[in-house]
Amino acid sequence: xxxxxxxxxxxxxxxxxxxxxxxxxxxxxxxxxxxxxxxxxxxxxxxxxxxxxxxxxxxxxxxxxxxxxxxxxxxxxxxxxxxxxxxxxxxxxxxxxxxxxxxxxxxxxxxxxxxxxxxxxxxxxxxxxxxxxxxxxxxxxxxxxxxxxxxxxxxxxxxxxxxxxxxxxxxxxxxxxxxxxxxxxxxxxxxxxxxxxxxxxxxxxxxxxxxxxxxxxxxxxxxxxxxxxxxxxxxxxxxxxxxxxxxxxxxxx
Numbered sequence: 601x602x603x604x605x606x607x608x609x610x611x612x613x614x615x616x617x618x619x620x621x622x623x624x625x626x627x628x629x630x631x632x633x634x635x636x637x638x639x640x641x642x643x644x645x646x647x648x649x650x651x652x653x654x655x656x657x658x659x660x661x662x663x664x665x666x667x668x669x670x671x672x673x674x675x676x677x678x679x680x681x682x683x684x685x686x687x688x689x690x691x692x693x694x695x696x697x698x699x700x701x702x703x704x705x706x707x708x709x710x711x712x713x714x715x716x717x718x719x720x721x722x723x724x725x726x727x728x729x730x731x732x733x734x735x736x737x738x739x740x741x742x743x744x745x746x747x748x749x750x751x752x753x754x755x756x757x758x759x760x761x762x763x764x765x766x767x768x769x770x771x772x773x774x775x776x777x778x779x780x781x782x783x784x785x786x787x788x789x790x791x792x793x794x795x796x797x798x799x800x801x802x803x804x805x806x807x808x809x810x811x812x813x814x815x816x817x818x819x820x821x822x823x824x825x826x827x828x829x830x831x832x833x834x835x836x837x838x839x840x841x842x843x844x845x846x847x848x849x850x851x852x853x
């Protein structure tokens with residue numbers, strides 16, 4: 601069921617999560633399933649997590665996965681249509697799939713720049729375009745875009761990544777105005793450093809330095825991020841749209 605105010609109720613509503621096979625995406629899939637949502641996700645290939653979910657739900661009653669390339673507009677359009685056909689509706693979209701790119705801009709390879717923009721920006725736009733067509737038919741829905749605190753403040757070595765995430769902020773604000781009259785909400789969250797693949801390459805000293813710069817004196821967790829997303833797709837957030845919410849322990853204060 602869907603709220604009359606652009607929020608999904610966790611009693612069988614359908615949530616699409618891009619990049620749900622590992623990391624934050626995996627946590628989002630698990631959290632949504634635990635809350636009673638029906639979840640559809642995709643990635644280029646299955647992971648042990650995906651295979652485990654499929655084993656527990658072979659009929660795809662509450663979990664459905666298909667292979668799809670986030671940089672292929674035709675594949676994303678087909679995927680959204682298959683989700684709507686499988687479940688009969690599409691209530692929420694969490695644009696989680698993305699890739700990082702570190703390094704000074706003059707040294708960045710054109711192929712890496714294109715890949716970052718293709719996945720982080722174009723992939724999000726094309727998947728959103730495909731999913732909102734079904735939300736418009738329902739006259740309800742909500743979208744959460746996963747950005748980054750790098751979109752809110754400057755950092756050396758992440759110019760392309762920051763640009764790609766900043767694009768999501770503009771996308772969300774404009775879509776909130778465009779889709780609001782149709783009862784579809786659009787928001788962005790901007791996570792700071794949290795315990796995941798994104799900090800796996802950092803040394804313990806580097807992690808401690810980040811913690812010392814963070815008012816709450818710790819890194820975030822995937823549960824912190826997932827809890828905010830769950831709130832934003834719920835009826836409790838029915839009057840929130842067009843916002844970018846930093847979840848960084850105060851790092852951007």
